[in-house]
Amino acid sequence: MSSSPSSGTISGAIGGDPPRRRQARSAATREALLDAALSEFAAHGFEGASTRSIAAAAGTHQPQINYHFESKDELWRAAVDHLFAQLDAAVTRHLRAMPAPTDQRERFACSVRAFVRAAAELPELNRIMVQEATIDSDRLTWIVRHHTRHRFEALTAEWHRLRSDGAVADIDDVVLYYSLVGAASLPYVNAPEARLLGHDTLDRGFIDAHADALVTLFLGEAVR
Amino acid sequence: MSSSPSSGTISGAIGGDPPRRRQARSAATREALLDAALSEFAAHGFEGASTRSIAAAAGTHQPQINYHFESKDELWRAAVDHLFAQLDAAVTRHLRAMPAPTDQRERFACSVRAFVRAAAELPELNRIMVQEATIDSDRLTWIVRHHTRHRFEALTAEWHRLRSDGAVADIDDVVLYYSLVGAASLPYVNAPEARLLGHDTLDRGFIDAHADALVTLFLGEAVR
Protein backbone atom coordinates (compact mmCIF):
# COMPACT_ATOMS: atom_id res chain seq x y z
CA MET A 1 0.00 0.00 0.00
CA SER A 2 2.91 2.35 0.62
CA SER A 3 6.25 1.59 -1.03
CA SER A 4 7.35 2.30 -4.57
CA PRO A 5 8.09 -1.16 -6.03
CA SER A 6 11.35 -0.91 -7.96
CA SER A 7 10.77 -4.46 -9.16
CA GLY A 8 13.02 -6.32 -11.55
CA THR A 9 15.62 -7.15 -8.91
CA ILE A 10 14.69 -10.63 -7.75
CA SER A 11 17.62 -11.29 -5.50
CA GLY A 12 18.46 -9.47 -2.33
CA ALA A 13 15.94 -7.76 -0.09
CA ILE A 14 12.25 -8.26 -0.81
CA GLY A 15 11.36 -4.74 0.23
CA GLY A 16 11.11 -3.77 -3.41
CA ASP A 17 8.67 -6.51 -4.43
CA PRO A 18 5.11 -5.60 -5.28
CA PRO A 19 2.45 -6.43 -2.65
CA ARG A 20 1.27 -9.52 -4.57
CA ARG A 21 4.72 -11.05 -4.43
CA ARG A 22 5.04 -10.28 -0.76
CA GLN A 23 1.75 -11.97 0.04
CA ALA A 24 2.63 -15.02 -2.05
CA ARG A 25 5.98 -15.37 -0.32
CA SER A 26 4.37 -14.89 3.06
CA ALA A 27 1.87 -17.66 2.40
CA ALA A 28 4.66 -19.92 1.18
CA THR A 29 6.68 -19.28 4.33
CA ARG A 30 3.65 -20.07 6.46
CA GLU A 31 3.03 -23.34 4.64
CA ALA A 32 6.68 -24.33 4.80
CA LEU A 33 6.72 -23.65 8.54
CA LEU A 34 3.61 -25.79 9.04
CA ASP A 35 5.07 -28.73 7.13
CA ALA A 36 8.43 -28.48 8.87
CA ALA A 37 6.70 -28.20 12.24
CA LEU A 38 4.81 -31.43 11.60
CA SER A 39 7.92 -33.51 10.96
CA GLU A 40 9.86 -31.95 13.80
CA PHE A 41 7.07 -32.29 16.35
CA ALA A 42 6.38 -35.86 15.20
CA ALA A 43 10.06 -36.78 15.39
CA HIS A 44 11.04 -35.11 18.66
CA GLY A 45 7.83 -34.26 20.49
CA PHE A 46 6.64 -30.76 21.32
CA GLU A 47 9.30 -30.04 23.90
CA GLY A 48 12.09 -31.77 22.00
CA ALA A 49 11.48 -29.90 18.75
CA SER A 50 13.24 -26.53 18.59
CA THR A 51 11.84 -23.55 16.75
CA ARG A 52 15.30 -23.02 15.25
CA SER A 53 15.36 -26.43 13.55
CA ILE A 54 11.77 -26.00 12.39
CA ALA A 55 12.63 -22.67 10.80
CA ALA A 56 15.80 -24.11 9.27
CA ALA A 57 13.88 -27.06 7.80
CA ALA A 58 11.41 -24.55 6.35
CA GLY A 59 14.27 -22.61 4.78
CA THR A 60 13.66 -19.49 6.84
CA HIS A 61 14.70 -17.90 10.14
CA GLN A 62 13.56 -18.59 13.63
CA PRO A 63 11.79 -15.29 14.39
CA GLN A 64 9.43 -15.95 11.47
CA ILE A 65 7.66 -18.42 13.72
CA ASN A 66 6.70 -15.68 16.16
CA TYR A 67 5.69 -13.45 13.31
CA HIS A 68 3.43 -15.91 11.45
CA PHE A 69 2.23 -17.66 14.61
CA GLU A 70 2.10 -16.09 17.98
CA SER A 71 4.27 -18.67 19.72
CA LYS A 72 5.62 -22.20 19.51
CA ASP A 73 2.37 -23.31 21.12
CA GLU A 74 0.23 -21.63 18.47
CA LEU A 75 2.41 -23.08 15.73
CA TRP A 76 1.75 -26.53 17.19
CA ARG A 77 -2.03 -25.96 17.18
CA ALA A 78 -1.99 -24.73 13.60
CA ALA A 79 0.12 -27.70 12.53
CA VAL A 80 -2.22 -30.18 14.23
CA ASP A 81 -5.30 -28.54 12.66
CA HIS A 82 -3.58 -28.81 9.30
CA LEU A 83 -2.73 -32.47 9.90
CA PHE A 84 -6.26 -33.51 10.86
CA ALA A 85 -7.56 -31.72 7.77
CA GLN A 86 -5.12 -33.81 5.75
CA LEU A 87 -6.40 -36.94 7.52
CA ASP A 88 -10.00 -36.18 6.60
CA ALA A 89 -9.01 -35.48 3.01
CA ALA A 90 -7.01 -38.72 2.77
CA VAL A 91 -9.78 -40.86 4.29
CA THR A 92 -12.37 -39.34 1.96
CA ARG A 93 -10.11 -39.86 -1.05
CA HIS A 94 -9.52 -43.52 -0.18
CA LEU A 95 -13.21 -44.14 0.48
CA ARG A 96 -14.12 -42.69 -2.93
CA ALA A 97 -11.62 -45.00 -4.61
CA MET A 98 -13.43 -48.09 -3.28
CA PRO A 99 -16.57 -49.84 -4.51
CA ALA A 100 -19.54 -48.53 -2.55
CA PRO A 101 -20.39 -50.71 0.49
CA THR A 102 -23.77 -52.46 0.44
CA ASP A 103 -24.38 -52.86 4.14
CA GLN A 104 -23.23 -51.43 7.50
CA ARG A 105 -20.63 -54.08 8.04
CA GLU A 106 -19.06 -53.49 4.65
CA ARG A 107 -19.15 -49.79 5.34
CA PHE A 108 -17.14 -50.32 8.50
CA ALA A 109 -14.68 -52.47 6.55
CA CYS A 110 -14.19 -49.65 4.06
CA SER A 111 -13.55 -47.20 6.87
CA VAL A 112 -10.93 -49.52 8.32
CA ARG A 113 -9.15 -49.84 4.98
CA ALA A 114 -9.30 -46.10 4.37
CA PHE A 115 -7.98 -45.35 7.85
CA VAL A 116 -5.08 -47.79 7.47
CA ARG A 117 -4.06 -46.19 4.18
CA ALA A 118 -4.35 -42.70 5.62
CA ALA A 119 -2.32 -43.73 8.68
CA ALA A 120 0.43 -45.00 6.37
CA GLU A 121 0.38 -41.74 4.42
CA LEU A 122 0.41 -39.53 7.51
CA PRO A 123 2.57 -41.21 10.14
CA GLU A 124 3.12 -37.80 11.75
CA LEU A 125 -0.48 -37.73 12.93
CA ASN A 126 -0.36 -40.83 15.08
CA ARG A 127 3.16 -40.00 16.23
CA ILE A 128 1.99 -36.66 17.55
CA MET A 129 -1.15 -38.22 19.03
CA VAL A 130 0.74 -40.90 20.89
CA GLN A 131 3.25 -38.38 22.23
CA GLU A 132 0.57 -36.02 23.46
CA ALA A 133 -1.92 -38.62 24.73
CA THR A 134 0.74 -39.94 27.07
CA ILE A 135 0.46 -37.23 29.72
CA ASP A 136 -2.10 -34.68 30.81
CA SER A 137 -1.46 -31.21 29.44
CA ASP A 138 -3.23 -28.24 27.94
CA ARG A 139 -2.28 -29.56 24.53
CA LEU A 140 -3.95 -32.91 25.23
CA THR A 141 -7.10 -31.23 26.49
CA TRP A 142 -7.14 -29.08 23.36
CA ILE A 143 -6.58 -31.96 20.94
CA VAL A 144 -9.28 -34.10 22.56
CA ARG A 145 -11.78 -31.26 22.45
CA HIS A 146 -11.01 -30.20 18.90
CA HIS A 147 -10.11 -33.42 17.14
CA THR A 148 -10.34 -36.77 18.88
CA ARG A 149 -13.56 -36.66 20.91
CA HIS A 150 -15.97 -36.52 17.98
CA ARG A 151 -13.97 -39.14 16.05
CA PHE A 152 -13.94 -41.40 19.10
CA GLU A 153 -17.66 -41.01 19.59
CA ALA A 154 -18.51 -41.59 15.94
CA LEU A 155 -16.44 -44.77 15.74
CA THR A 156 -17.62 -46.26 19.01
CA ALA A 157 -21.25 -45.47 18.11
CA GLU A 158 -20.89 -47.19 14.74
CA TRP A 159 -19.33 -50.26 16.35
CA HIS A 160 -22.08 -50.27 18.97
CA ARG A 161 -24.75 -50.45 16.26
CA LEU A 162 -23.00 -53.34 14.52
CA ARG A 163 -22.68 -55.10 17.84
CA SER A 164 -26.36 -54.66 18.71
CA ASP A 165 -27.25 -56.15 15.34
CA GLY A 166 -25.06 -59.16 16.07
CA ALA A 167 -23.02 -58.34 12.97
CA VAL A 168 -19.68 -58.40 14.77
CA ALA A 169 -17.96 -60.00 17.77
CA ASP A 170 -19.20 -58.89 21.19
CA ILE A 171 -16.36 -56.55 22.04
CA ASP A 172 -16.62 -53.44 24.21
CA ASP A 173 -16.65 -50.17 22.25
CA VAL A 174 -13.68 -48.59 24.02
CA VAL A 175 -11.65 -51.79 23.81
CA LEU A 176 -12.45 -51.89 20.10
CA TYR A 177 -11.50 -48.26 19.54
CA TYR A 178 -8.03 -48.44 21.07
CA SER A 179 -7.29 -51.92 19.71
CA LEU A 180 -8.23 -50.89 16.21
CA VAL A 181 -6.44 -47.55 16.22
CA GLY A 182 -3.37 -49.11 17.83
CA ALA A 183 -3.27 -52.00 15.37
CA ALA A 184 -3.86 -49.66 12.42
CA SER A 185 -1.24 -47.07 13.32
CA LEU A 186 1.75 -48.77 14.97
CA PRO A 187 3.36 -50.16 11.79
CA TYR A 188 3.63 -46.60 10.46
CA VAL A 189 4.37 -44.83 13.74
CA ASN A 190 7.22 -47.30 14.28
CA ALA A 191 8.33 -47.49 10.66
CA PRO A 192 11.97 -46.58 11.48
CA GLU A 193 12.14 -49.44 13.99
CA ALA A 194 10.60 -51.83 11.44
CA ARG A 195 13.26 -50.81 8.93
CA LEU A 196 16.01 -51.66 11.41
CA LEU A 197 14.31 -55.04 11.83
CA GLY A 198 14.54 -55.50 8.07
CA HIS A 199 10.98 -54.69 7.02
CA ASP A 200 9.51 -51.87 4.97
CA THR A 201 6.06 -51.15 6.37
CA LEU A 202 5.60 -48.23 3.98
CA ASP A 203 5.67 -50.60 1.01
CA ARG A 204 2.38 -50.76 -0.87
CA GLY A 205 2.24 -54.54 -0.49
CA PHE A 206 2.58 -54.31 3.28
CA ILE A 207 -0.10 -51.65 3.58
CA ASP A 208 -2.61 -53.71 1.57
CA ALA A 209 -1.84 -56.89 3.52
CA HIS A 210 -2.20 -54.93 6.76
CA ALA A 211 -5.56 -53.43 5.76
CA ASP A 212 -6.86 -56.85 4.68
CA ALA A 213 -5.65 -58.43 7.90
CA LEU A 214 -7.43 -55.87 10.10
CA VAL A 215 -10.68 -56.32 8.22
CA THR A 216 -10.39 -60.08 8.65
CA LEU A 217 -9.51 -59.76 12.33
CA PHE A 218 -12.17 -57.24 13.32
CA LEU A 219 -14.99 -58.16 10.93
CA GLY A 220 -14.37 -61.79 10.03
CA GLU A 221 -13.48 -63.65 6.83
CA ALA A 222 -16.76 -62.89 5.11
CA VAL A 223 -16.07 -59.26 4.28
CA ARG A 224 -14.29 -58.85 0.96
CA MET B 1 37.53 -48.25 54.48
CA SER B 2 39.19 -45.02 55.53
CA SER B 3 37.21 -42.52 57.59
CA SER B 4 36.54 -42.52 61.30
CA PRO B 5 32.72 -42.71 61.54
CA SER B 6 31.58 -40.42 64.34
CA SER B 7 28.09 -41.89 64.00
CA GLY B 8 25.09 -40.96 66.10
CA THR B 9 24.32 -37.74 64.27
CA ILE B 10 21.67 -38.69 61.71
CA SER B 11 20.81 -35.25 60.47
CA GLY B 12 23.08 -32.89 58.59
CA ALA B 13 25.95 -34.04 56.42
CA ILE B 14 26.31 -37.75 55.73
CA GLY B 15 30.07 -37.58 55.96
CA GLY B 16 29.88 -39.03 59.42
CA ASP B 17 27.78 -42.07 58.49
CA PRO B 18 29.41 -45.48 58.51
CA PRO B 19 30.28 -46.98 55.08
CA ARG B 20 27.26 -49.35 55.19
CA ARG B 21 24.88 -46.43 55.53
CA ARG B 22 26.60 -44.56 52.73
CA GLN B 23 26.31 -47.50 50.38
CA ALA B 24 22.67 -48.07 51.24
CA ARG B 25 21.85 -44.43 50.62
CA SER B 26 23.80 -44.45 47.39
CA ALA B 27 21.88 -47.48 46.11
CA ALA B 28 18.61 -45.85 47.13
CA THR B 29 19.51 -42.66 45.24
CA ARG B 30 20.38 -44.70 42.15
CA GLU B 31 17.08 -46.56 42.28
CA ALA B 32 15.09 -43.38 42.84
CA LEU B 33 16.83 -41.76 39.86
CA LEU B 34 16.00 -44.75 37.64
CA ASP B 35 12.33 -44.70 38.59
CA ALA B 36 12.05 -40.96 38.18
CA ALA B 37 13.85 -41.14 34.85
CA LEU B 38 11.33 -43.68 33.58
CA SER B 39 8.30 -41.50 34.24
CA GLU B 40 9.96 -38.35 32.97
CA PHE B 41 11.28 -39.95 29.78
CA ALA B 42 7.92 -41.65 29.18
CA ALA B 43 6.01 -38.43 29.74
CA HIS B 44 8.21 -35.96 27.86
CA GLY B 45 10.52 -38.00 25.63
CA PHE B 46 14.29 -38.13 25.93
CA GLU B 47 14.90 -34.60 24.73
CA GLY B 48 11.90 -33.12 26.55
CA ALA B 49 12.81 -34.60 29.94
CA SER B 50 15.26 -32.48 31.92
CA THR B 51 17.82 -33.91 34.28
CA ARG B 52 16.81 -31.27 36.80
CA SER B 53 13.19 -32.47 36.94
CA ILE B 54 14.31 -36.10 37.06
CA ALA B 55 16.56 -35.35 40.03
CA ALA B 56 13.82 -33.34 41.73
CA ALA B 57 11.31 -36.19 41.28
CA ALA B 58 13.88 -38.53 42.79
CA GLY B 59 14.27 -36.22 45.78
CA THR B 60 17.89 -35.39 45.06
CA HIS B 61 19.99 -32.89 43.14
CA GLN B 62 20.80 -32.67 39.46
CA PRO B 63 24.55 -33.38 39.60
CA GLN B 64 23.79 -36.77 41.16
CA ILE B 65 22.81 -37.94 37.69
CA ASN B 66 26.31 -37.36 36.37
CA TYR B 67 27.78 -38.99 39.44
CA HIS B 68 25.69 -42.19 39.40
CA PHE B 69 25.44 -42.37 35.63
CA GLU B 70 27.93 -40.89 33.25
CA SER B 71 25.46 -38.72 31.35
CA LYS B 72 21.78 -38.23 30.54
CA ASP B 73 22.27 -40.74 27.74
CA GLU B 74 23.65 -43.40 30.08
CA LEU B 75 20.85 -42.75 32.54
CA TRP B 76 18.38 -43.39 29.72
CA ARG B 77 20.03 -46.71 28.82
CA ALA B 78 20.07 -47.85 32.43
CA ALA B 79 16.42 -46.90 32.83
CA VAL B 80 15.41 -48.78 29.68
CA ASP B 81 17.35 -51.88 30.77
CA HIS B 82 15.58 -51.69 34.10
CA LEU B 83 12.21 -51.35 32.40
CA PHE B 84 12.63 -54.35 30.11
CA ALA B 85 13.73 -56.42 33.10
CA GLN B 86 10.47 -55.37 34.78
CA LEU B 87 8.57 -56.39 31.64
CA ASP B 88 10.08 -59.88 31.66
CA ALA B 89 9.35 -60.25 35.34
CA ALA B 90 5.74 -59.12 34.90
CA VAL B 91 5.11 -61.40 31.92
CA THR B 92 6.58 -64.39 33.74
CA ARG B 93 4.52 -63.63 36.84
CA HIS B 94 1.28 -63.39 34.84
CA LEU B 95 2.06 -66.59 32.91
CA ARG B 96 2.64 -68.48 36.17
CA ALA B 97 -0.71 -67.30 37.49
CA MET B 98 -2.58 -68.96 34.59
CA PRO B 99 -3.56 -72.59 34.06
CA ALA B 100 -0.87 -74.27 31.94
CA PRO B 101 -1.68 -74.24 28.22
CA THR B 102 -2.23 -77.63 26.57
CA ASP B 103 -1.29 -76.80 23.00
CA GLN B 104 0.64 -74.22 20.97
CA ARG B 105 -2.39 -72.10 20.25
CA GLU B 106 -3.36 -71.91 23.90
CA ARG B 107 0.24 -71.07 24.72
CA PHE B 108 0.07 -68.11 22.35
CA ALA B 109 -3.21 -67.04 23.94
CA CYS B 110 -1.57 -67.07 27.37
CA SER B 111 1.30 -64.96 26.05
CA VAL B 112 -1.17 -62.42 24.68
CA ARG B 113 -3.00 -62.18 28.00
CA ALA B 114 0.24 -61.89 29.94
CA PHE B 115 1.55 -59.20 27.62
CA VAL B 116 -1.65 -57.16 27.85
CA ARG B 117 -1.50 -57.25 31.64
CA ALA B 118 2.17 -56.32 31.65
CA ALA B 119 1.53 -53.47 29.20
CA ALA B 120 -1.15 -52.12 31.53
CA GLU B 121 1.23 -52.35 34.49
CA LEU B 122 4.15 -50.71 32.68
CA PRO B 123 2.75 -48.04 30.38
CA GLU B 124 6.14 -46.30 30.46
CA LEU B 125 7.66 -49.09 28.40
CA ASN B 126 5.48 -48.69 25.35
CA ARG B 127 5.48 -44.91 25.72
CA ILE B 128 9.24 -44.84 25.52
CA MET B 129 9.26 -47.39 22.69
CA VAL B 130 6.80 -45.44 20.59
CA GLN B 131 8.69 -42.19 21.15
CA GLU B 132 12.03 -43.71 20.19
CA ALA B 133 10.84 -45.95 17.33
CA THR B 134 9.52 -42.86 15.57
CA ILE B 135 12.83 -41.60 14.23
CA ASP B 136 16.25 -43.03 13.52
CA SER B 137 18.79 -42.36 16.25
CA ASP B 138 21.57 -44.03 18.19
CA ARG B 139 19.07 -44.72 20.93
CA LEU B 140 16.75 -46.56 18.52
CA THR B 141 19.63 -48.63 17.14
CA TRP B 142 20.63 -49.49 20.68
CA ILE B 143 17.14 -50.43 21.84
CA VAL B 144 16.52 -52.64 18.79
CA ARG B 145 19.82 -54.43 19.24
CA HIS B 146 19.49 -54.92 22.98
CA HIS B 147 15.78 -55.36 23.53
CA THR B 148 13.34 -55.50 20.64
CA ARG B 149 15.04 -57.59 17.95
CA HIS B 150 15.02 -60.89 19.82
CA ARG B 151 11.49 -60.30 21.08
CA PHE B 152 10.33 -59.48 17.56
CA GLU B 153 11.98 -62.60 16.17
CA ALA B 154 10.62 -64.89 18.87
CA LEU B 155 7.05 -63.66 18.43
CA THR B 156 7.04 -63.72 14.63
CA ALA B 157 8.60 -67.22 14.64
CA GLU B 158 5.95 -68.50 17.03
CA TRP B 159 3.16 -67.02 14.88
CA HIS B 160 4.78 -68.49 11.78
CA ARG B 161 4.62 -71.99 13.27
CA LEU B 162 0.95 -71.60 14.20
CA ARG B 163 0.26 -70.33 10.70
CA SER B 164 2.04 -73.23 9.02
CA ASP B 165 -0.03 -75.63 11.10
CA GLY B 166 -3.19 -73.88 9.94
CA ALA B 167 -4.03 -73.12 13.57
CA VAL B 168 -4.56 -69.40 12.99
CA ALA B 169 -5.62 -66.98 10.25
CA ASP B 170 -3.24 -66.56 7.34
CA ILE B 171 -1.74 -63.23 8.36
CA ASP B 172 1.81 -62.08 7.60
CA ASP B 173 4.17 -62.27 10.58
CA VAL B 174 5.22 -58.63 10.53
CA VAL B 175 1.64 -57.45 10.08
CA LEU B 176 0.70 -59.63 13.02
CA TYR B 177 3.52 -58.34 15.23
CA TYR B 178 2.72 -54.66 14.87
CA SER B 179 -1.05 -55.12 14.90
CA LEU B 180 -0.87 -57.16 18.08
CA VAL B 181 1.60 -54.93 19.90
CA GLY B 182 -0.28 -51.81 18.81
CA ALA B 183 -3.64 -53.21 19.86
CA ALA B 184 -2.23 -54.46 23.16
CA SER B 185 -0.45 -51.28 24.18
CA LEU B 186 -2.40 -48.24 22.97
CA PRO B 187 -5.10 -48.27 25.68
CA TYR B 188 -2.35 -47.90 28.30
CA VAL B 189 0.00 -45.66 26.35
CA ASN B 190 -2.95 -43.31 25.78
CA ALA B 191 -4.54 -43.76 29.19
CA PRO B 192 -4.59 -39.98 29.91
CA GLU B 193 -6.49 -39.35 26.68
CA ALA B 194 -8.93 -42.17 27.49
CA ARG B 195 -9.58 -40.57 30.87
CA LEU B 196 -10.45 -37.26 29.21
CA LEU B 197 -12.85 -39.24 27.01
CA GLY B 198 -14.48 -40.59 30.16
CA HIS B 199 -12.96 -44.06 30.34
CA ASP B 200 -10.56 -45.69 32.80
CA THR B 201 -8.43 -48.13 30.83
CA LEU B 202 -6.37 -48.97 33.91
CA ASP B 203 -9.42 -50.47 35.58
CA ARG B 204 -9.12 -54.22 36.17
CA GLY B 205 -12.38 -54.86 34.32
CA PHE B 206 -11.16 -53.04 31.24
CA ILE B 207 -7.84 -54.88 31.20
CA ASP B 208 -9.52 -58.29 31.41
CA ALA B 209 -12.05 -57.40 28.70
CA HIS B 210 -9.21 -56.11 26.54
CA ALA B 211 -7.12 -59.27 26.98
CA ASP B 212 -10.12 -61.47 26.20
CA ALA B 213 -10.96 -59.40 23.13
CA LEU B 214 -7.46 -59.68 21.70
CA VAL B 215 -7.42 -63.45 22.20
CA THR B 216 -10.77 -63.69 20.42
CA LEU B 217 -9.65 -61.40 17.61
CA PHE B 218 -6.27 -62.98 16.95
CA LEU B 219 -6.96 -66.61 17.82
CA GLY B 220 -10.69 -67.06 17.39
CA GLU B 221 -13.59 -67.83 19.69
CA ALA B 222 -12.41 -71.32 20.51
CA VAL B 223 -9.62 -70.38 22.88
CA ARG B 224 -10.80 -69.95 26.44
Place this chain on the structure above:
DNA sequence: GTCTATAATTAGATAGAC
Protein backbone atom coordinates in the same frame (compact mmCIF):
# COMPACT_ATOMS: atom_id res chain seq x y z
C1' DG C 1 7.62 -9.50 5.68
C1' DT C 2 12.08 -10.70 6.41
C1' DC C 3 16.27 -10.14 8.29
C1' DT C 4 20.25 -9.54 12.17
C1' DA C 5 21.18 -8.95 16.85
C1' DT C 6 20.12 -9.89 21.37
C1' DA C 7 17.54 -10.41 25.77
C1' DA C 8 16.04 -13.74 29.28
C1' DT C 9 15.74 -18.40 30.58
C1' DT C 10 17.00 -23.02 30.88
C1' DA C 11 19.64 -26.98 29.40
C1' DG C 12 23.55 -30.69 30.64
C1' DA C 13 27.80 -31.02 32.78
C1' DT C 14 31.70 -29.84 36.04
C1' DA C 15 34.49 -27.94 40.29
C1' DG C 16 35.22 -28.07 44.76
C1' DA C 17 33.62 -27.77 49.75
C1' DC C 18 32.13 -30.93 53.18
Place this chain on the structure above:
DNA sequence: GTCTATCTAATTATAGAC
Protein backbone atom coordinates in the same frame (compact mmCIF):
# COMPACT_ATOMS: atom_id res chain seq x y z
C1' DG D 1 28.40 -39.50 48.21
C1' DT D 2 26.09 -35.41 48.42
C1' DC D 3 25.79 -30.76 48.31
C1' DT D 4 26.20 -25.56 46.35
C1' DA D 5 27.88 -22.74 42.86
C1' DT D 6 28.93 -22.10 38.24
C1' DC D 7 30.37 -22.80 33.26
C1' DT D 8 29.03 -23.16 28.40
C1' DA D 9 25.69 -23.77 25.11
C1' DA D 10 21.05 -23.95 23.64
C1' DT D 11 16.37 -22.52 24.21
C1' DT D 12 11.99 -19.12 23.05
C1' DA D 13 10.90 -14.65 22.30
C1' DT D 14 11.60 -9.68 21.18
C1' DA D 15 13.68 -5.14 19.12
C1' DG D 16 14.64 -2.70 15.39
C1' DA D 17 16.96 -2.02 10.70
C1' DC D 18 15.67 -2.59 6.00
